[in-house]
Structures are given as C-alpha cells and as structure tokens.
Amino acid sequence: MISVSIIGYGNVGQQLAHSFHSSENANLVQVYNRSQILPSSLPSELFINDLGQLKPADIYIISVSDRSVVEIASKLPFTDRLVVHTAGSLVFDALPDTNRRGVFYPLQTFSRSKSVDFSGLPVFVEAENEADIALLESAAKALKARVFEIxxxxxxxxxxxxxFACNFSNHMYKIADDICKANNIPFDALHPLILETAQKIMSLSPSEAQTGPAIRRDEPTISAHLDFINDASKKELYELLTRSIQNG
Amino acid sequence: MISVSIIGYGNVGQQLAHSFHSSENANLVQVYNRSQILPSSLPSELFINDLGQLKPADIYIISVSDRSVVEIASKLPFTDRLVVHTAGSLVFDALPDTNRRGVFYPLQTFSRSKSVDFSGLPVFVEAENEADIALLESAAKALKARVFEIxxxxxxxxxxxxxFACNFSNHMYKIADDICKANNIPFDALHPLILETAQKIMSLSPSEAQTGPAIRRDEPTISAHLDFINDASKKELYELLTRSIQNG
Known part of the structure; x- marks a missing residue:
C-alpha cells in the first residue's frame, strides 16, 4: 500500500487524486489546493489549503502549472521525502534538493470535464535512486498504469x-471545424473520420496510414484546395504540411 | 432493393463492393477492375475487366483515382444511366453528360488493409434531379450510412x-513517431494519448479540447521545445502551429 498526497488540484491533479483515492493499492493522504475547495466527490477532510498541514506520505506529487512547481516545492515544510512533479518539460533537478526528487509524468491530455482512466496509460518516471524509482513504480501500478523509466x-x-500528436492534431480538428462552420456543414459529420484516423494508428505506423492528396502527389487537387482556402494563415499551413508530407 | 455496380477496385472501391455485397438491401451486380483480379472474398464471377461487359444496374459508382474518373466515364458503353463518382474534390459535371450524373462521397479514410464499417458513416450525395438523389439515398441507406445532400x-x-482533420493530423503522428524513434521511445506509448485526443472531440468542440503550451502561452516550454527540435522543417511547423493556435 503506497501513500500519496497530491499538491495542486488542476486538470492533472484532480484526475490523479480521484484515481489514487479509488485504487485498492494506494492511500490518498491529502490534496492541497491553494484556492477555495472545488466541488468534488472526494471527502472534504482530504483537502487542505495550507502546505504546513501536510502529513507524512510516501510520495508528494506536485501537479501545478509548470511555472509554479519550483516555488511550491521550495515551500514544503519537510526534508528528505520523495517529491515529484508531473510536468513533461521540467528537469527534475529544478526541484530543490532539500527533498528527494523525481518525476511522475502520465502521458495523457487532461481536461476538467472528462475523466481519465489511468489503466493501461503510460506513466514515465525518473528519480535519483532505485528505491525511489520503486516507489514511483508502485504508485503507477496502483493506478494500473504502464510504467516506463526514462x-x-x-x-x-x-x-x-x-x-505534435495531441495539441497540434487537435488544432487540425479546429481548422476543419472553422471550414465546416463557414460552409454550413455539421462538424460532427467529421467525427467518424477523426476517430478512424486515430484508430488506424493502433495497427498501422503513421507512414503506412498516410492518405490524401499530398502523399499521392495529386497536384490538381492540392491547387484546387489552395484556391479554395481564403485565410492566409490556413493556406500557409496547408502548403507547409503538404510539403512536409511529401518530403517524408 | 437497389442494384449497384462498382467501377474501380482500389481502397474505396473494395470497401464499397464488400459492403454492398453483404447488405440485405442492395444487389452488387458487378465489379470492374482494370488489372488482374485481386484475391477477394467476393465471388469471382462478379469481376469483369472490360467495361463492355457491364450489365444494367441502378447506379454505377466510379471509384478510381480522381484523375482517371473522366476518362473511365467517357468509355461507358451506355447512355442515360446514373453514373456517380466518389471523389471529394471533383465537380460532378466533370462527368460526361451522356449519362445522368452524380456524386456518392463517403467521408472516411480508406486503407486496403483495414476494413471500414459504413454504418453511421456520413455519405454526401449530389445529383441533377430528385429521383437520382433518392436512388443515391437508397444506396447509402443500404449501407446503414448517414446521408447528407450537399x-x-x-x-x-x-x-x-x-x-486537415485526417491527412494532416496523421502527419502530426508521423512527426511524433520520428521524434520517438530518434530518442529510443516506443511510439505505442503515445497510442492512448492519440486515441483520447480524437475521442475528446466526440464530446467537446476542438476549441474547448485544446490543451498544451501554445494555448496556455507557456513561452519557456515553447522555447525549450524549439531548442530541442533540430530538424529545420519540424521547427518551422512547430512555430507556425503554435502561432496559429494562439491566433485562434
């Protein structure tokens, strides 16, 4: 049984808190949230809004915005405990060395309004020694996640x-939505295409799955599309992405 | 019972032929394929490789490459029958007016190696009169597709x-795959993220679903990513897509 406290109750923190709370192999000790307690299905006694109230736990997971991680970590009222953050792009030794340091990075897109199932999800862990890696692995396994040490x-x-795979492909959906709106086409007509495009990748490599006018070098269609697009920045993107597909 | 012949046995033609053949409300009359008959679970007597052998049918669906549609259509050995193509970007009056003309455009990404379920899939139809629209609607309904007249x-x-929604988002997966390969990361670790990104769009608009450093204007992370990317064209794409997200 691994004990975990979550520091920060944003998109990632909420999902982690709920998942650890409902895990049979983890004990969610506390959730720190700076602002007023949000409506939640978690027991209210778990919530604190003063870091000074933090009780002992095996792991403290800081899931605040990247730019606030270091500041929050420097205010922790203890030393020599395992403190990790969930940020993709922050080096773990950005954390002060008053505590043992690490990273617990679940690779998923988190939105407040959509709950995430950690089972089968990859969680990437880093720490300074094998014992701490083992603790992080136990936490990931309590969520039934797949653990990778990187x-x-x-x-x-x-x-x-x-x-690229998430934020930028979502932006491709956004541009498609803009074009549909401007032409009175219901965007949900694109839903099956969007799902199939993603599902294909479960069995084909992205190179094998590539279709469309760019890869088949269908210049008449490409020109017709460029003529059709009025917006200068969408046109620039269409051209650059077409060239990028063709250059492999 | 609507009768249909398929002209062209590429990615789209194969899926249409198999789906019409297994539909209770359609009769697949023939499949024309220019080259040698491909291995198929369809009865071999359905296949012809000479347009002169085409028998009467309610609809002839031409599903060859966009650039060959007009040529094939001009060789059809009959007049005044309903001939449609499946191309997204070809005007239907590109077809010769010796026959009745139309479009039967199923919006999906088709790959030879992955079979497509037409049920619930949008099919966009165009024709020159109501009677022909009705025939195309019957064909789409025989596949349990959703029909839209546009x-x-x-x-x-x-x-x-x-x-944008399919070809370019697949290219985003391709770039992610390239970066994973160069850093010894198994690409399948990104599978849950890719699926969730697509599934989110079933319940959120693309604008609501947008996450990542660009939309939260996290400049330190954006700079760190640009420093990390060596390849000039990937760097240019990262910058342009980030700006495009930020400009809404």
Missing part, C-alpha cells in the same frame, strides 16, 4: 512528440 | 476539412 532528455522528446 | 462548394469545403 531520462530527462527522453522525457523532453516525449513532450515534444505529445505536442 | 452542393459542390460544400463538398469542396468538406474535402479540405477532411485533409
């Missing part, structure tokens, strides 16, 4: 990859 | 949207 450089690569 | 301009908009 170094800081790999985590940075992973974060950049995730920006 | 005009040529909307279909062009739809095709451009689909390029």
């Amino acid at each position: 170094d800081t450089n790999q985590r940075k690569a992973l974060h950049v990859s995730a920006v | 005009d040529t301009n909307q279909r062009k908009a739809l095709h451009v949207s689909a390029v």
Whole structure:
C-alpha cells in the first residue's frame, strides 16, 4: 500500500487524486489546493489549503502549472521525502534538493470535464535512486498504469512528440471545424473520420496510414484546395504540411 | 432493393463492393477492375475487366483515382444511366453528360488493409434531379450510412476539412513517431494519448479540447521545445502551429 498526497488540484491533479483515492493499492493522504475547495466527490477532510498541514506520505506529487512547481516545492515544510512533479518539460533537478526528487509524468491530455482512466496509460518516471524509482513504480501500478523509466532528455522528446500528436492534431480538428462552420456543414459529420484516423494508428505506423492528396502527389487537387482556402494563415499551413508530407 | 455496380477496385472501391455485397438491401451486380483480379472474398464471377461487359444496374459508382474518373466515364458503353463518382474534390459535371450524373462521397479514410464499417458513416450525395438523389439515398441507406445532400462548394469545403482533420493530423503522428524513434521511445506509448485526443472531440468542440503550451502561452516550454527540435522543417511547423493556435 503506497501513500500519496497530491499538491495542486488542476486538470492533472484532480484526475490523479480521484484515481489514487479509488485504487485498492494506494492511500490518498491529502490534496492541497491553494484556492477555495472545488466541488468534488472526494471527502472534504482530504483537502487542505495550507502546505504546513501536510502529513507524512510516501510520495508528494506536485501537479501545478509548470511555472509554479519550483516555488511550491521550495515551500514544503519537510526534508528528505520523495517529491515529484508531473510536468513533461521540467528537469527534475529544478526541484530543490532539500527533498528527494523525481518525476511522475502520465502521458495523457487532461481536461476538467472528462475523466481519465489511468489503466493501461503510460506513466514515465525518473528519480535519483532505485528505491525511489520503486516507489514511483508502485504508485503507477496502483493506478494500473504502464510504467516506463526514462531520462530527462527522453522525457523532453516525449513532450515534444505529445505536442505534435495531441495539441497540434487537435488544432487540425479546429481548422476543419472553422471550414465546416463557414460552409454550413455539421462538424460532427467529421467525427467518424477523426476517430478512424486515430484508430488506424493502433495497427498501422503513421507512414503506412498516410492518405490524401499530398502523399499521392495529386497536384490538381492540392491547387484546387489552395484556391479554395481564403485565410492566409490556413493556406500557409496547408502548403507547409503538404510539403512536409511529401518530403517524408 | 437497389442494384449497384462498382467501377474501380482500389481502397474505396473494395470497401464499397464488400459492403454492398453483404447488405440485405442492395444487389452488387458487378465489379470492374482494370488489372488482374485481386484475391477477394467476393465471388469471382462478379469481376469483369472490360467495361463492355457491364450489365444494367441502378447506379454505377466510379471509384478510381480522381484523375482517371473522366476518362473511365467517357468509355461507358451506355447512355442515360446514373453514373456517380466518389471523389471529394471533383465537380460532378466533370462527368460526361451522356449519362445522368452524380456524386456518392463517403467521408472516411480508406486503407486496403483495414476494413471500414459504413454504418453511421456520413455519405454526401449530389445529383441533377430528385429521383437520382433518392436512388443515391437508397444506396447509402443500404449501407446503414448517414446521408447528407450537399452542393459542390460544400463538398469542396468538406474535402479540405477532411485533409486537415485526417491527412494532416496523421502527419502530426508521423512527426511524433520520428521524434520517438530518434530518442529510443516506443511510439505505442503515445497510442492512448492519440486515441483520447480524437475521442475528446466526440464530446467537446476542438476549441474547448485544446490543451498544451501554445494555448496556455507557456513561452519557456515553447522555447525549450524549439531548442530541442533540430530538424529545420519540424521547427518551422512547430512555430507556425503554435502561432496559429494562439491566433485562434
């Protein structure tokens, strides 16, 4: 039984808190939230808004915005305990060395309004010694997650990859939505296409799955599309992405 | 019972042929394939490789590459029958007016190696009169698809949207895969993130679903990512997409 406290109750912190609370193999000790307690299905006695009230736990997971991690970590009222953050792009030794340091990075996109199932989800861990790695692995396994041990450089690569695979592909949906709206087409007609595009990747590599006018070098269609797009920045993106697909 | 013949046995033609063949409300009359008959679970007597052998059918669906549609259509050995194509970006009056003309455009990404379920899939139809629209609707309904009647301009908009939502988001996966490979990270660790990003769109608009350093204007992370990316064209894409997200 691993004991965990969550510091920060944003998108990631909420999902972690709920998942650890409902795990049979973890004990959620406390949740720190700076602002007023939010409506939650968690028992209210778990919540604190003063770091001075933090009780002993095996792991303290800081899940606040990247830019606040270091400040929060420097205010912790104890030393020599395992403190980790959940940020994709922050080096773990950004944390002060008054405590044992590490990273617990679940690779998923978190939204307040949609709950995340950690089972099968990859969690990337880093720490300064084997004992701390083992603690982080126990925490990940309590969530039924898949654990990967990586170094800081790999985590940075992973974060950049995730920006492309998630943030930028969502922006592609956004542009599609803009074009549908401007032409009175219901965007949900694109839902099956969007799901299938993602599901294909579960069995084909992205190179194998690539379809469309760019990869088949269908210049008449590409020109017709560029003529159709009025917006200068969408046109620039269409051209650059087409060239990028063609250059492999 | 609607009778349909498929002309062209590529990615789209194969899926249409199999789906019409297994539909209770459609009769697949013939499949024309220029080259040698491919291994198929369809009865071999359905296949012809000479357009002169085409028998009567309610609808002839031409599903060859966009650039070959007009040529194939001009070789059809009959007049005044309903001939449609499946191309997103080809005007339907590109077809010769010796036959009745239309479009039967299923919005999905088709790969030879992955079979497509048409049930619930949007199919966009165009024709020159109500009777022909009704025939195309019957064909779409025989596949349990959702039918939308649109005009040529909307279909062009739809095709451009689909390029962003499907082809370009797949290219985002490809870039993520490249970065993973270069850093010894198994790409399948990104599978849950990719699926969740697509599934989110079933319940949130793309604007609501947007996360990541660009939308939260996290400049230190954006700079760190740009420093990390060596490849000039990936760097240019990262910058342009970040700016595009920020400009809404």
